[in-house]
Amino acid sequence: MTVKTRFAPSPTGFLHIGGVRTALFSWLYARHHGGQFVLRIEDTDRERSTQAAVNAILEGLDWLRLDHDEGPYYQTRRFDRYAEMADRLLREGKAYRCYCTREELEARRAAQVARGENPRYDGRCRDRAGPVPGMEPVLRFRTPTDGVTVVDDLVRGRVEFQNSELDDLILMRSDGTPTFHFGVVVDDGEMGITHVIRGDDHLNNTPRQMHMIRALGYPLPAYGHLPMILGSDGAKLSKRHGAVNVLEYRDEGFLPDAMLNYLVRLGWAHGDQEIFSREEMIRLFDINGVNASASRFDGEKLKWLNQQYLKSSPPDSLAGAFEWQLRRAGLDPGAGPAPAAVIEAYRERVATLRELAESAAYLYREPLQADDAAIRKHLTPAIGPPLALLATRLGSLASWTRTGIHDAMTAVAADAGIGFGKLGQPVRVAVTGGTVSPPIDVTLELLGRDKALQRLGRAVSLTGSGAVA
RNA sequence: GCUCCCUUCGUCUAGCGGUUAGGACGCGGCCCUCUCAAGGCUGAAACGCGGGUUCGAUUCCCGCAGGGAGCGCCA
Numbered sequence A: 001m002t003v004k005t006r007f008a009p010s011p012t013g014f015l016h017i018g019g020v021r022t023a024l025f026s027w028l029y030a031r032h033h034g035g036q037f038v039l040r041i042e043d044t045d046r047e048r049s050t051q052a053a054v055n056a057i058l059e060g061l062d063w064l065r066l067d068h069d070e071g072p073y074y075q076t077r078r079f080d081r082y083a084e085m086a087d088r089l090l091r092e093g094k095a096y097r098c099y100c101t102r103e104e105l106e107a108r109r110a111a112q113v114a115r116g117e118n119p120r121y122d123g124r125c126r127d128r129a130g131p132v133p134g135m136e137p138v139l140r141f142r143t144p145t146d147g148v149t150v151v152d153d154l155v156r157g158r159v160e161f162q163n164s165e166l167d168d169l170i171l172m173r174s175d176g177t178p179t180f181h182f183g184v185v186v187d188d189g190e191m192g193i194t195h196v197i198r199g200d201d202h203l204n205n206t207p208r209q210m211h212m213i214r215a216l217g218y219p220l221p222a223y224g225h226l227p228m229i230l231g232s233d234g235a236k237l238s239k240r241h242g243a244v245n246v247l248e249y250r251d252e253g254f255l256p257d258a259m260l261n262y263l264v265r266l267g268w269a270h271g272d273q274e275i276f277s278r279e280e281m282i283r284l285f286d287i288n289g290v291n292a293s294a295s296r297f298d299g300e301k302l303k304w305l306n307q308q309y310l311k312s313s314p315p316d317s318l319a320g321a322f323e324w325q326l327r328r329a330g331l332d333p334g335a336g337p338a339p340a341a342v343i344e345a346y347r348e349r350v351a352t353l354r355e356l357a358e359s360a361a362y363l364y365r366e367p368l369q370a371d372d373a374a375i376r377k378h379l380t381p382a383i384g385p386p387l388a389l390l391a392t393r394l395g396s397l398a399s400w401t402r403t404g405i406h407d408a409m410t411a412v413a414a415d416a417g418i419g420f421g422k423l424g425q426p427v428r429v430a431v432t433g434g435t436v437s438p439p440i441d442v443t444l445e446l447l448g449r450d451k452a453l454q455r456l457g458r459a460v461s462l463t464g465s466g467a468v469a
Numbered sequence B: 001g002c003u004c005c006c007u008u009c010g011u012c013u014a015g016c017g018g019u020u021a022g023g024a025c026g027c028g029g030c031c032c033u034c035u036c037a038a039g040g041c042u043g044a045a046a047c048g049c050g051g052g053u054u055c056g057a058u059u060c061c062c063g064c065a066g067g068g069a070g071c072g073c074c075a
Helices: A017-032 A051-064 A075-091 A102-114 A180-190 A200-216 A246-251 A256-264 A278-284 A299-312 A315-328 A339-346 A353-359 A372-378 A381-395 A402-416 A420-432 A440-447 A449-464
Strands: A004-007 A036-041 A070-074 A095-098 A138-141 A148-153 A157-162 A170-172 A195-199 A222-226
Touching: A004 A017, A004 A195, A017 A036, A017 A051, A017 A195, A017 A222, A017 A246, A017 A256, A017 A278, A036 A051, A051 A246, A051 A256, A070 A075, A075 A095, A075 A138, A075 A170, A075 A180, A075 A200, A138 A200, A148 A200, A148 A222, A170 A180, A180 A200, A195 A200, A200 A222, A246 A256, A256 A278, A256 A299, A315 A339, A315 A353, A339 A353, A339 A440, A372 A420, A381 A402, A381 A420, A381 A449, A402 A420, A402 A440, A420 A440, A420 A449, A440 A449
Parallel strands: A004 A036, A036 A070, A195 A222
Antiparallel strands: A095 A138, A138 A170, A148 A157
16 A cells, blocks of 8 residues: 555645644655655635635745645535535435524533533434425534544554544535535545544544544545644744744745754654754654654754754855845845855854845945944054055955965064954954954955955044044 | 643653663853854753552553643634
């Protein structure tokens, strides 16, 4: 049997970080077993489904390169199929029409809760003789009333449910559209899904869906219910924990592989290993190793991982995303050094590509934006002459390389009778406008001779002016 | 309220009857150093509680407590 899994989001919002983890595990399971991965959009709720949400899901999966072999299927395009199956169940007596109104249902639920019972449909239309004139009924599934249903969950093990605790789910709404439960079951059956890997918020739905699958005559898939991802405070992951939309992570300058690597380690491990390439994830992942307990999302560790990826990726492979970040920051990538060189110099001092773009902005922006406090502190009158001397020496350098620059600086520092650092920081402030950058020789090399000399010259005039305290 | 699930450092986790309970993020210290990082070394930090089972429980079983999910003509 070839494995076939699916990711079945409902397009009612952006692609959530928890949804991505579910998609990842499902995708990994399929890839690990050489199977198929299906994407299915569960848009049966027409009120809340939007095209924008569909696009966000597609864009997110595409960014992460979680590719599917089939789909995307849209449930709204399969309505006639659900209707057929519904008719069949009705004819076979496995489903029945229910004429209870929402108000009646609600009142009964309230009464049940008041009595300390598990609120559920009481089955009163099960044996109703005829229709109620002028009313469109819903179609309900006739769930077995006794016995036990066992879910052999791939991550939780054996879970038992008393059928008496289950009620009769609605299959078709009074407007003739299918409900989520029915769509899922028909689709999983018809698409030949062998392993249903989803969030554990569905564990309670599983026994009911199993009954429906049997009634429909489909083979039962295996189930694996993944634990939730919580916010850093243990509460349900939401906006106030920071970004929950994957695309925000892209915008923040995270790398898709780092994202996946972080997510795969939430609930799964392979010994002490922290870094997994895509290939390793696929080779090593198995659902048996997945934890049953919920985990918290830790943005700090994600950043650390992202930097690990930044440091180990070929700079050229990061160039496109870096340039994209520059443009987002309103900078022109063509106005500065080659992206790969900047990445090379900065990747161990930033955690994200966005931070990189911010840190390296001085390379692309003209005129320089300088920090006043840094100028006051480092561009003192005393440093004026050495700076001027350095400018002269650099101006006559045969070739603009970091070693040549470094030698010139060493010589000027010696002439001035100061340590390298006493010269380095003022130069850094002069050319970057701040106190933080890669090694100063590398920084100057990156900037290029023209800009470096021009900024040095301006700094010299600053040291001689009243601008300095 | 009812049903179901979960419980190892602050966090992510390793562990699958006998370990000085390991690693990683974060945090502290030291080293390196022109700044910031990165890196190296190092330190503090955990088996929720109570019963069993067993020669022996972090590990198996049962309670309790705490946390979570579900209980819609939402998905």
